Amino acid sequence: MSKSAKAIAFLALAVACTGGAFAGERAGLGRPALPEELKAWDIDVRPDGQGLPDGKGSVSDGEALFQTKCSSCHGEFGEGAGRWPVLAGGKDSLTSDRPEKTIGSFWPYTSTVYDYIHRAMPFGDAQSLKPDEVYALTAYLMNLNDLVPGDFVLSRGNFPKDLPNEKNFYDDDRETTEKTFWNNDPCMSNCKDKVEVTGHAAILDVTPDDQKDNKDEKPAGAVE
Amino acid sequence: MAPTLASAQTPDPLIVERQEWTQYLGDGVNAKPYGVPSKFEKDVVRREVEWLTASRQSSVSFTPLHALDGVITPNGLCFVRHHGGEAEIDPDKHRFMINGMVDKPLVFTMEDIRRMPGRVNRVYFLECAANSGMEWRGSQLNGCQFTHGMIHNVVYTGVPLKAFLNEAGVSAKGKWVLAEGADASAMTRSIPLEKAMDDCLVAWAMNGEALRPEQGYPLRLVVPGWEGNMWIKWLRRVEVGDQPWAQREETSKYTDLLADGRSRQHTFLMDAKSVVTNPSPQSPLKSKGPNVLSGVAWSGRGAIKRVDVSLDGGKNWRTARIEGPTFPRAMARFYVDFDWNGQELMLQSRAMDDSGYVQPTKNELRKFRGTNSIYHNNGIQTWLVRPDGSAENVEVS
Structure with a gap:
């Protein structure tokens, strides 16, 4: 073995040692995922349509399914029951005191409807729907939001990307628009002339009380 | 006011009489193989606000911050947010x-x-x-x-x-x-x-x-x-x-x-924020004289550098004492030792992180955000403490 070949061999050995016992780039743990496993778990659908399966569904099939599997929470026409999410309507409400953030009024992409129904609905029986059923429910919800006609049949081939409100989303810009909040020398004394109380939580009286049953109170603001 | 024993005319029976926990043997070392808090701490629990959500499986419970101290949250009191209930996975x-x-x-x-x-x-x-x-x-x-x-x-x-x-x-x-x-x-x-x-x-x-x-x-x-x-x-x-x-x-x-x-969209980062945990509506002031104001502060941008506290609704501020370990993107604990003579207080805290970000007032935040944004409300909180020691969540000018 020539001197340079020996040097290369030594170098290779050194690299192998580093990569083995003392944690190099790869530990060699885990095993290759099989195609069937990827198919079972990789269910996400993107706005560009990546992940949409074969299949199709009509507005009318979706309506029938919706009344059976969805309307007890979301209402017959997606208007929502109780505090369950409203899915349709809310047009032009986003600047009002009570915005209704529905698929038609707020959501940016159609793919999210398909992805979420398949992923998490019906609530308590997730991932039970077949692709044709998810296409049909998506079509019905688009119809409820006046986005497609009643005879529409949705499939991967005609799956729309953007919903009407897509243009009104933009990336986080707090560091520029709110840069006034960076201040190395905030006021410490006599920062305002007078201080007045302008609002009281006690007036609303919606705070849970271990001694009192007020769970039916429904003031403004909710999470889902 | 709760008892503060400045002087005593008669001996305290808790001292001069033998108590049952002194007299009788208690439980053995493994009576509770996984320990639980004292029965006297039974009110220190997570709570929920039922009207917030349509179901208990897609809902949230809240950490009892007013009853905790230090910087580490006990595992059983960490707030819980589920969207499909609690999965139990082997x-x-x-x-x-x-x-x-x-x-x-x-x-x-x-x-x-x-x-x-x-x-x-x-x-x-x-x-x-x-x-x-x-x-x-x-x-x-x-x-x-x-x-x-x-x-x-x-x-x-x-x-x-x-x-x-x-x-x-x-x-x-x-x-x-x-x-x-x-x-x-x-x-x-x-x-x-x-x-x-x-x-x-x-x-x-x-x-x-x-x-x-x-x-x-x-x-x-x-x-x-x-x-x-x-x-x-x-x-x-x-x-x-x-x-x-x-x-x-x-x-x-x-x-x-x-x-x-x-x-x-993609507003991932949590900006600097703080709150006075004691006194607060669930933890009123009980005694005049020396008291300890306590609170927590945190920032997604880095470490908490300073926390200021106001007793008068944001007119005047004093810098609180940060006590205990502080790590980047972790909660810090602060204290202000103060005397209370029974006057009304409007308590606020203002966090600053090592990026120079200063926690804004709620009204400053609303100028940029309006009131419909639900998320990322890191505005300064005000507690109104009344002469009887009770405290209320208020907004101030």
């Missing part, structure tokens, strides 16, 4: 997959995960983006448990997510990852690859023991400084891709609707 049946734009999609068992080199311990706060979300329009809930209790701060044990991504080999075209849970909501969030390769952890322990089921047992994602919804519980998969996935929880939810009708 760790032997849990699998973790890396797929998408990688050289080699991989599957790991929990045994594999625990064998990964590079294990770390890190303290981080986890705050729900909707913490204080009910307060955008004005004071609503009377207690810091409810106004600020969607937060906890624990030490995680795990391995950097980067190690798993490197194991699979990320494509040069990869820009985002999608993290997915194994629960009945199959929760998903898109995370920039840069963050995933920076400080995200795949964690299996909190405060030295296995994750609690409600916190994602056996495996969760840790996304330091970013909104809690991204910290996927019951983590089963991380996919690499070249664009975000626009999942339900990053479009319909967890976007910030502003006054002009437009919405900010």
